[in-house]
Amino acid sequence: MKHMLNLTVFVLLAACVTINVYFPAAEAEEAADRIIDEVRGASDESTPAESGQSQLKEQQREPHRLAVIAERILMLVTTPAHAQAQVDFNASSPAVRKLEGSLKQRFPSLLPHYQSGALGLTQEALVAIRDRNLIPLAERNKVLQLVAEQNADWNALYRETAKANGNPGWEQDIRNTFTKRNIAKLDQGWYYQSADGSWKKK
Numbered sequence: 629m630k631h632m633l634n635l636t637v638f639v640l641l642a643a644c645v646t647i648n649v650y651f652p653a654a655e656a657e658e659a660a661d662r663i664i665d666e667v668r669g670a671s672d673e674s675t676p677a678e679s680g681q682s683q684l685k686e687q688q689r690e691p692h693r694l695a696v697i698a699e700r701i702l703m704l705v706t707t708p709a710h711a712q713a714q715v716d717f718n719a720s721s722p723a724v725r726k727l728e729g730s731l732k733q734r735f736p737s738l739l740p741h742y743q744s745g746a747l748g749l750t751q752e753a754l755v756a757i758r759d760r761n762l763i764p765l766a767e768r769n770k771v772l773q774l775v776a777e778q779n780a781d782w783n784a785l786y787r788e789t790a791k792a793n794g795n796p797g798w799e800q801d802i803r804n805t806f807t808k809r810n811i812a813k814l815d816q817g818w819y820y821q822s823a824d825g826s827w828k829k830k
Contacts, residue, residue: 659717660809727785748819753806
């Protein structure tokens with residue numbers, strides 16, 4: 629009887645806790661940077677110093693993670709609370725890994741057209757034909773096909789990343805994060821679309 633009473637009290641306490649899941653923007657930006665670098669091949673060029681800095685940052689984040697876990701446990705066993713769910717944007721799935729591989733494989737074929745200004749990045753974190761006249765006629769159909777395939781994979785990646793983190797509703801937030809980080813990481817001379825739809829050169 630006593631065990632049943634304890635179980636009832638525990639269930640009632642748990643029912644009082646409301647979990648509000650907020651979009652973790654900082655973690656999403658870190659994941660976006662990693663994927664963008666991976667697709668563009670930049671991740672292979674990291675120096676030992678950069679690698680050491682990355683490890684140091686990871687070590688610095690560990691106490692914070694432990695503190696968050698401890699705080700969440702405390703909130704669960706004391707009073708009703710609104711808790712922020714911790715998600716892992718490095719969480720992956722076979723679908724996400726396959727999409728990253730396809731995006732990376734096509735990128736070298738598209739690179740010259742980013743550099744020439746024929747292609748640009750949109751506010752929806754996709755690839756667009758900015759000026760088709762800059763694409764040689766003999767290559768135009770192939771480039772159009774590559775752009776369509778690349779955009780299909782980017783769209784799927786945003787969707788699958790949200791699903792891999794258990795929050796399909798975050799797809800637009802993830803897309804917005806990639807838009808921001810893509811623009812920040814563009815090479816000089818590449819084009820991107822501004823909020824009003826006009827093209828700007830970095």
